[in-house]
Amino acid sequence: MIRIAGLTLARGDRxxxxxxxxxxHAGHKVGIVGSNGCGKSSLFALLRGELVLDAGSVELPxxxxxxxxAQETPAVEIxxxxxxxxxxxxLRALERELALAEHDHVRAxxxxxxxxxxxxxxxxxxxxxxxxxxxxxxxxxxATLLAGLGFDEAAQARPVATFSGGWRMRLxxxxxxxxxxxxxxxxxxxxxxxLDAVLWLEEWLRRxxxxxxxxxxxxDFLDAVAGTIVHFDAGKLVSYRGNxxxxxxxxxxxxxxxxxxxxxxxREIAHLRAYIDRFRAKATRARQAQSRxxxxxxxxxxxxxxxxxxxxxxxxxxxxxxxxxxxxxAASLGYAGxxxxxxxxxxxxxxxxxxxxxxxxxxxxxxxxxxxxxxxxLIAGTxxxxxxxxxxxFAQHQVEQLRSDxxxxxxxxxxxxxxxEQELRDYLGGFDFRGDxxxxxxxxxxxxxxxxxxxxxxxxxxxxxxxxxxxxxxxxLEMREAxxxxxxxxxxxxxxxxxDRHLLRATADELWWIADGTLAPFDGDLDDYRAQxxxxxxxxxxxxxxxxxxxxxxxxxxxxxxxxxxxxxxRAQRRAEALVRQQRSDRRKPLLARQSVIERxxxxxEGEKRELERWLASPAAYADDEKARLVAALERQGELTFSxxxxxxxxxxxxEAL
Numbered sequence: 001m002i003r004i005a006g007l008t009l010a011r012g013d014r015x016x017x018x019x020x021x022x023x024x025h026a027g028h029k030v031g032i033v034g035s036n037g038c039g040k041s042s043l044f045a046l047l048r049g050e051l052v053l054d055a056g057s058v059e060l061p062x063x064x065x066x067x068x069x070a071q072e073t074p075a076v077e078i079x080x081x082x083x084x085x086x087x088x089x090x091l092r093a094l095e096r097e098l099a100l101a102e103h104d105h106v107r108a109x110x111x112x113x114x115x116x117x118x119x120x121x122x123x124x125x126x127x128x129x130x131x132x133x134x135x136x137x138x139x140x141x142x143a144t145l146l147a148g149l150g151f152d153e154a155a156q157a158r159p160v161a162t163f164s165g166g167w168r169m170r171l172x173x174x175x176x177x178x179x180x181x182x183x184x185x186x187x188x189x190x191x192x193x194x195l196d197a198v199l200w201l202e203e204w205l206r207r208x209x210x211x212x213x214x215x216x217x218x219x220d221f222l223d224a225v226a227g228t229i230v231h232f233d234a235g236k237l238v239s240y241r242g243n244x245x246x247x248x249x250x251x252x253x254x255x256x257x258x259x260x261x262x263x264x265x266x267r268e269i270a271h272l273r274a275y276i277d278r279f280r281a282k283a284t285r286a287r288q289a290q291s292r293x294x295x296x297x298x299x300x301x302x303x304x305x306x307x308x309x310x311x312x313x314x315x316x317x318x319x320x321x322x323x324x325x326x327x328x329x330a331a332s333l334g335y336a337g338x339x340x341x342x343x344x345x346x347x348x349x350x351x352x353x354x355x356x357x358x359x360x361x362x363x364x365x366x367x368x369x370x371x372x373x374x375x376x377x378l379i380a381g382t383x384x385x386x387x388x389x390x391x392x393x394f395a396q397h398q399v400e401q402l403r404s405d406x407x408x409x410x411x412x413x414x415x416x417x418x419x420x421e422q423e424l425r426d427y428l429g430g431f432d433f434r435g436d437x438x439x440x441x442x443x444x445x446x447x448x449x450x451x452x453x454x455x456x457x458x459x460x461x462x463x464x465x466x467x468x469x470x471x472x473x474x475x476x477l478e479m480r481e482a483x484x485x486x487x488x489x490x491x492x493x494x495x496x497x498x499x500d501r502h503l504l505r506a507t508a509d510e511l512w513w514i515a516d517g518t519l520a521p522f523d524g525d526l527d528d529y530r531a532q533x534x535x536x537x538x539x540x541x542x543x544x545x546x547x548x549x550x551x552x553x554x555x556x557x558x559x560x561x562x563x564x565x566x567x568x569x570x571r572a573q574r575r576a577e578a579l580v581r582q583q584r585s586d587r588r589k590p591l592l593a594r595q596s597v598i599e600r601x602x603x604x605x606e607g608e609k610r611e612l613e614r615w616l617a618s619p620a621a622y623a624d625d626e627k628a629r630l631v632a633a634l635e636r637q638g639e640l641t642f643s644x645x646x647x648x649x650x651x652x653x654x655x656e657a658l
Contacts, residue, residue, distance in 0.1 A: 094133070
């Protein structure tokens with residue numbers, strides 16, 4: 001068990017945690033949530049022994065093995081699969097011992113003495129320990145991890161130094177998973193992964209037998225993996241049982257109760273002050289007035305309960321009259337000097353289309369977006385663009401093209417030199433660049449802040465076609481939610497590649513799948529895609545492994561291979577899936593109808609409650625001749641609060657069922 005008691009943790013002059021307590025039982029999977037900069041990563045550093053606490057205690061079982069993802073990857077020449085196996089320190093130590101024990105060795109000294117034979121008993125003991133820790137299956141285990149994270153068999157044999165930064169982070173993740181740990185600390189593990197790899201990792205973590213502490217801004221990932229949520233809340237660690245969706249519900253209820261208690265307290269304060277103001281000067285009531293003054297002084301004020309997002313922005317209306325924005329005709333897409341990634345593409349993006357792109361890493365999703373944007377020339381074919389096309393294209397290179405020596409305000413003024421500075425500042429404030437941060441250089445900003453700035457610049461250009469390639473990387477939950485809401489209201493065309501399923505579900509009306517060099521509509525939803533990806537991974541693990549020369553099984557076959565029998569059954573499978581979707585639609589109708597009824601009831605009750613609270617906040621409500629009405633109003637207010645909470649709970653349950 002992890003025990004944290006009375007913990008105070010500060011970074012510089014900023015206190016992150018004050019007198020915080022937490023207990024995490026062995027085997028539990030815990031999601032750590034909170035605003036950016038609240039101290040989540042610092043807590044991990046403390047558990048790794050990299051920070052010193054200011055007060056309190058942190059206790060971990062002394063024999064636990066801890067694993068986490070390194071932030072740097074050495075540019076070594078060893079193959080990727082060997083680098084990943086190095087993550088199991090005990091395995092490597094036993095391999096070295098066996099290598100020494102199984103070969104003749106010389107006596108200590110200058111090496112001129114006679115050779116001595118290995119000790120058979122010692123060698124047998126080492127082999128027994130090696131088998132007990134799964135040493136003979138270690139290479140196959142490393143290959144499975146790498147395959148799940150998108151490395152094919154050829155990539156697994158490549159030197160680490162040949163991989164780019166994002167792929168090296170995947171290697172670090174695989175290396176951490178390779179460690180047979182008791183405690184696994186994962187800080188934003190999905191940032192450098194595509195959707196297929198996220199789905200694989202999600203399933204792997206569900207089966208992980210140790211204790212898991214997970215920081216991520218992917219709510220679907222948290223829902224699937226975490227059984228407990230720990231929230232950084234005003235310098236405390238507050239634990240909630242259940243996944244992230246349950247945490248949101250319970251926290252909303254807690255905040256609603258806190259707000260109701262605060263409103264009740266504010267009414268009591270108003271009543272006391274009104275009494276004091278009326279009778280303080282009267283000798284006959286002076287003692288009672290002084291008593292109420294002391295009551296006010298002793299009263300512990302309840303702070304306002306709110307969860308206000310610092311982000312507030314929207315896309316401007318597009319007013320596009322062209323029916324077709326971009327069209328690729330007989331197009332082959334790819335890079336000079338290499339075979340086409342996609343070939344024979346005939347595809348048009350219509351005004352108002354909302355498309356999510358699916359496919360394994362390397363299938364060609366980013367290549368397609370670059371070709372649509374016109375930043376990657378076609379190998380063959382033609383790209384047609386509407387004359388009124390205003391393109392907004394977000395990809396990682398947009399973040400890298402920001403001028404590090406210039407400010408967010410400077411970047412925005414480049415787009416609109418004639419616009420008043422205050423208007424530009426107000427706009428940047430919607431992306432949480434406020435005060436001095438709007439005029440300070442971009443260089444010290446975090447990856448998430450730079451991504452926010454790049455998005456702000458794209459939104460300001462008022463595009464009628466948005467191409468988004470992993471827009472949520474490094475964004476926190478609040479910014480992801482703000483972006484999702486803005487995209488839901490966006491009336492232009494949208495094509496998005498994202499590993500964030502919440503964003504895809506909320507913004508895409510249709511899904512297209514890239515595989516084997518082709519682009520086609522995906523006949524299903526994200527749940528169907530998840531099932532397909534996991535089934536493909538299981539087939540690869542059980543059927544696709546081949547014996548290597550050492551007698552161990554290797555993984556890493558292509559994820560998109562399909563057997564002839566599967567191709568033959570595809571039509572029947574699609575008919576069955578269509579029937580399932582129809583049945584799902586039939587089940588949704590009564591739920592949607594009940595939701596509409598609840599919404600109308602809540603609207604009526606909220607209107608009544610607003611009128612009631614407006615009267616309760618007025619001095620007239622506390623006049624002597626209004627006592628009976630006041631009592632009735634307070635009772636009615638309680639009834640309304642209870643009824644609204646009950647209806648909201650039912651609405652949320654219906655939403656979850658939907």
